[in-house]
Structures are given as structure tokens and as C-alpha cells.
Amino acid sequence: MQIENLGVIGAGMMGAEIALIFAMAGKSVLLNDTAQERLDEALNKLSTTLDAGISRNFWTEEDKVVALSNIALTTNLDDFSECHMVIEAVFEDAEVKGKVFKQLDSILKPNCIIASNTSSISITVLSANVSEARQKNFIGLHFFSPVHRMKLVEVINGMDSSSAALEVATQACKDAGKVPIQVKDVVGFAVNRMLFALWNEALRLVEEGACTPEDIDVGCKLGLGHPVGPFELMDLTSNTLNLQVGKILEDAYGDRFHPRPILKQVVAAGRSGRKVGRGWYKYDK
Ligand SMILES: NC(=O)c1ccc[n+]([C@@H]2O[C@H](COP(=O)([O-])OP(=O)(O)OC[C@H]3O[C@@H](n4cnc5c(N)ncnc54)[C@H](O)[C@@H]3O)[C@@H](O)[C@H]2O)c1
Incomplete structure (x- = not known):
């Protein structure tokens, strides 16, 4: 067919x-x-x-x-x-x-x-x-x-x-x-499992005050050759969706995918990302 x-x-x-x-x-x-x-x-x-x-x-x-x-x-x-x-x-x-x-x-x-x-x-x-x-x-x-x-x-x-x-x-x-x-058919498939592991570590660095989201984005782009930084990408896909997916991954794999408190905070504050004009960054609506 x-x-x-x-x-x-x-x-x-x-x-x-x-x-x-x-x-x-x-x-x-x-x-x-x-x-x-x-x-x-x-x-x-x-x-x-x-x-x-x-x-x-x-x-x-x-x-x-x-x-x-x-x-x-x-x-x-x-x-x-x-x-x-x-x-x-x-x-x-x-x-x-x-x-x-x-x-x-x-x-x-x-x-x-x-x-x-x-x-x-x-x-x-x-x-x-x-x-x-x-x-x-x-x-x-x-x-x-x-x-x-x-x-x-x-x-x-x-x-x-x-x-x-x-x-x-x-x-x-x-x-x-x-x-x-x-x-x-494993939960999160392949790419999102790798991506959420990276995002969780990037979020931990921000929680620890080790780096700003801006510096992490620069680090991933210039040091790892990523075309978009993790915080830019989180804003693009929507933090609300990211949290939902994070919870599904946690449910399947336990603590290693526990959604970070700072992600819960930005979602509760309505900072879903590009779609709403505010996420880790501010955007023109
Ligand atoms: N956003 C991403 O980067 C991304 C990437 C890959 C996969 N996905 C997946 O794609 C799906 C959609 O995500 P999105 O970001 O486009 O969401 P979205 O919120 O932008 O769009 C969802 C659309 O579905 C419509 N809808 C809801 N219930 C419906 C129903 N019963 N019948 C018909 N339409 C209905 C809504 O009105 C809305 O227009 C989700 O499963 C998401 O996990 C999203």
C-alpha cells in the first residue's frame, strides 16, 4: 500500500x-x-x-x-x-x-x-x-x-x-x-530519553547557581556543537509539555528522571515558553 x-x-x-x-x-x-x-x-x-x-x-x-x-x-x-x-x-x-x-x-x-x-x-x-x-x-x-x-x-x-x-x-x-x-516502544523512545537526561543536568546547574541558562546555552552551542541550547529548546517545545513528559519518564524510570523543582516553578509561574512570550527567556508575542 x-x-x-x-x-x-x-x-x-x-x-x-x-x-x-x-x-x-x-x-x-x-x-x-x-x-x-x-x-x-x-x-x-x-x-x-x-x-x-x-x-x-x-x-x-x-x-x-x-x-x-x-x-x-x-x-x-x-x-x-x-x-x-x-x-x-x-x-x-x-x-x-x-x-x-x-x-x-x-x-x-x-x-x-x-x-x-x-x-x-x-x-x-x-x-x-x-x-x-x-x-x-x-x-x-x-x-x-x-x-x-x-x-x-x-x-x-x-x-x-x-x-x-x-x-x-x-x-x-x-x-x-x-x-x-x-x-x-520504550517510554520516551530514544531521543527524548537522552534529551531529558541532558535537560535535568542543565536544570541542576541552574539550581546550584553554577551557571545561568544563557551561559549553559552558549556552552552547549559552542562547546558541544548543538545548534540550539537546552533552555532555548525547552522554551521552543513548551515547558508545560516538558514537565508532563518529565513526569511520564519519572513514572517509568524512577528518580533518574525526577522533574527538577525549578522546572515545576517556571511552569507554575506560567512561563511555558515561546508560545506565551515568556519562559527561560522573554519573547515578543
Ligand atoms: N511540542 C513539541 O516539541 C513536540 C515534539 C514531538 C512530539 N510532540 C507531541 O505532539 C503532540 C501535540 O503536541 P503540540 O506541541 O502540537 O501540542 P499543541 O497544544 O500545540 O496542539 C495540540 C492540538 O490538539 C488539539 N486537540 C486536543 N484534543 C483534541 C481532540 N480530541 N481532537 C482533535 N484535536 C484535539 C488542540 O486543540 C490543539 O490544537 C503531543 O502528543 C506532544 O507530546 C510535541
């Missing part, structure tokens, strides 16, 4: 851009969210992203026309009945995701692939929300932010994911210009 018709659920930071990269690869994409305003907002953001890319000669005006004409918006999941693959990118909450999968189970064709973009929740656990017959077609596709720039996708096999479903989804990601790596 080749993926031509795709559905994406959740038109937030990740879902909107996941829709974009597949639309740019010529796939027909249906983008879903709970309210039309969220969808309109997502399309406006994509248009701004495309304009910025065009001004830097990264894309052409024609790329923009093709991309936007390949994306259709819907608030109704019933419209997903003809999709070859559906990618879920709603809130990082097993219950919210579970409700979506249960709904999809009665709508999708039997061979449609269901992929979750979860950062940390077990794919096998999420797949329990669909009928046993569908679990072979249930996988994880973990994209990285900003999706249009970050080439990596972690392709996650749950306990029952079939190699056929993994191969078809891997090819679709390659068609969209991504570089997939295969990771088993």
Missing part, C-alpha cells in the same frame, strides 16, 4: 506542520481539530511559515500553492473514512488520545495505519484503545519541532505493530523528506 490520503488530528504546533510536510510531498491531507477557529489559526500560521521560507529562498510561491491546496480542514472525524494513514497529534494525555483512537476505530478502513506522535506515552498502551484486529496497524511516528526543519522521525513499533505497517509508514516519511530511525 502507498499512502496518498492522510489524516492529521490536532492542528497545534506539531499537527499543523506534520500536515504541511506531507502536503508538500503531494499527499492529500485532511487536518482535524476540535474547533474551526483552531484550524483557521493553524492554516494562517502555516501560510506565515511558508512566506518566511519563500523570503529565504527555501521554498517557492508554487510550493506554497501546492502545499495549501493539498490541505483540507475538518472538525468531523467521519471525514477520515478513506484515509490510508492517520497521524494523531493532540494533547500529551493518554485519556484524550484514547478517546480519539476509540472514535477512529469505528470510522477508518481496516487497513488504515494509525500513528501517534506522542512524545512519551507507550504505543502499545495507546494501541489498546483500538480493536485487536487493528493493533497490527498501530505505530508511533515521533516527529521533532519545527517539523518542516527537523529531518528526524522516530518510527516506533508497539508489541503488535506489523513490519508491513512500519515499512509503509517509513516510506511515507521518506517521501516527505524525513530520515526515519527505528526505535522499540
Whole structure:
């Protein structure tokens, strides 16, 4: 099977851009969210992203026309009945995701692939929300932010994911210009486990007063060759989400992933990051 018709659920930071990269690869994409305003907002953001890319000669005006004409918006999941693959990118909450999968189970064709973009929740656990017959077609596709720039996708096999479903989804990601790596369904997968270990140590250094966030970011960029510092990246992905994921990692691995008190503090203070104009740094809204 080749993926031509795709559905994406959740038109937030990740879902909107996941829709974009597949639309740019010529796939027909249906983008879903709970309210039309969220969808309109997502399309406006994509248009701004495309304009910025065009001004830097990264894309052409024609790329923009093709991309936007390949994306259709819907608030109704019933419209997903003809999709070859559906990618879920709603809130990082097993219950919210579970409700979506249960709904999809009665709508999708039997061979449609269901992929979750979860950062940390077990794919096998999420797949329990669909009928046993569908679990072979249930996988994880973990994209990285900003999706249009970050080439990596972690392709996650749950306990029952079939190699056929993994191969078809891997090819679709390659068609969209991504570089997939295969990771088993362990909590946090591979990249986030490494990332959160680094972040926790960076947060400890700030708690100890050993370094400022600014100096740690400079250290990682100039000493380790990272393109973005840990505090800049935390602000980009959202500290609220980082804390949620940190708690899921702690639940799975114990103390070594215990979320640092200073992270809890910034989240409680509403400093979620770029999205809200304030995180470890201040931003123009
Ligand atoms: N932010 C990151 O850097 C990042 C990276 C990789 C993976 N992820 C994962 O991607 C997922 C989405 O994260 P995000 O940062 O895009 O979040 P976000 O809050 O920006 O977007 C989530 C969207 O889902 C919508 N939504 C919520 N419930 C819904 C439902 N029942 N049906 C349809 N839409 C619904 C919300 O309205 C919102 O638009 C999460 O699972 C997150 O862990 C995030």
C-alpha cells in the first residue's frame, strides 16, 4: 500500500506542520481539530511559515500553492473514512488520545495505519484503545519541532505493530523528506530519553547557581556543537509539555528522571515558553 490520503488530528504546533510536510510531498491531507477557529489559526500560521521560507529562498510561491491546496480542514472525524494513514497529534494525555483512537476505530478502513506522535506515552498502551484486529496497524511516528526543519522521525513499533505497517509508514516519511530511525516502544523512545537526561543536568546547574541558562546555552552551542541550547529548546517545545513528559519518564524510570523543582516553578509561574512570550527567556508575542 502507498499512502496518498492522510489524516492529521490536532492542528497545534506539531499537527499543523506534520500536515504541511506531507502536503508538500503531494499527499492529500485532511487536518482535524476540535474547533474551526483552531484550524483557521493553524492554516494562517502555516501560510506565515511558508512566506518566511519563500523570503529565504527555501521554498517557492508554487510550493506554497501546492502545499495549501493539498490541505483540507475538518472538525468531523467521519471525514477520515478513506484515509490510508492517520497521524494523531493532540494533547500529551493518554485519556484524550484514547478517546480519539476509540472514535477512529469505528470510522477508518481496516487497513488504515494509525500513528501517534506522542512524545512519551507507550504505543502499545495507546494501541489498546483500538480493536485487536487493528493493533497490527498501530505505530508511533515521533516527529521533532519545527517539523518542516527537523529531518528526524522516530518510527516506533508497539508489541503488535506489523513490519508491513512500519515499512509503509517509513516510506511515507521518506517521501516527505524525513530520515526515519527505528526505535522499540520504550517510554520516551530514544531521543527524548537522552534529551531529558541532558535537560535535568542543565536544570541542576541552574539550581546550584553554577551557571545561568544563557551561559549553559552558549556552552552547549559552542562547546558541544548543538545548534540550539537546552533552555532555548525547552522554551521552543513548551515547558508545560516538558514537565508532563518529565513526569511520564519519572513514572517509568524512577528518580533518574525526577522533574527538577525549578522546572515545576517556571511552569507554575506560567512561563511555558515561546508560545506565551515568556519562559527561560522573554519573547515578543
Ligand atoms: N511540542 C513539541 O516539541 C513536540 C515534539 C514531538 C512530539 N510532540 C507531541 O505532539 C503532540 C501535540 O503536541 P503540540 O506541541 O502540537 O501540542 P499543541 O497544544 O500545540 O496542539 C495540540 C492540538 O490538539 C488539539 N486537540 C486536543 N484534543 C483534541 C481532540 N480530541 N481532537 C482533535 N484535536 C484535539 C488542540 O486543540 C490543539 O490544537 C503531543 O502528543 C506532544 O507530546 C510535541
